Amino acid sequence: MKSSHASLICILLLSLFALHQCVRLQRSNKIDMSVCVHDICGGVFxxxxxxxxxxxxxCWADNQFCTTYCHAQS
Structure with a gap:
């Protein structure tokens, strides 16, 4: 009986650890909402x-400015 309790506790702890890692991963991912395309502009920038x-x-040298402009155009 004690070994089944220990195995259930181990399974519970592993499940909680996996859940914690999933939540941490979701919080750390930053989605790039940039619609601009990085390009080589022939030495202009x-x-x-x-x-x-x-x-x-x-085209612009700053990604933030380009993203703002492109969102305004849509």
């Missing part, structure tokens, strides 16, 4: 630029 997919001719 050092390190490339960010362009809207609908208007690839309009």
């Amino acid at each position: 050092d390190g490339g630029c960010y362009c809207c997919p609908k208007t690839p001719a309009l």
Whole structure:
């Protein structure tokens, strides 16, 4: 009887640990809501630029600004 209690406690602890890891993983994932595409702009910007997919001719050096502009265009 004692061995069955010990095995149930082990299963419970392992289940709680797995649940804890899943919750921790979900909290740590940051979804990139950027709609901009990173591109090489022919030396205009050092390190490339960010362009809207609908208007690839309009590009910016800052991803945040590009994302804001692209969301405004939609």
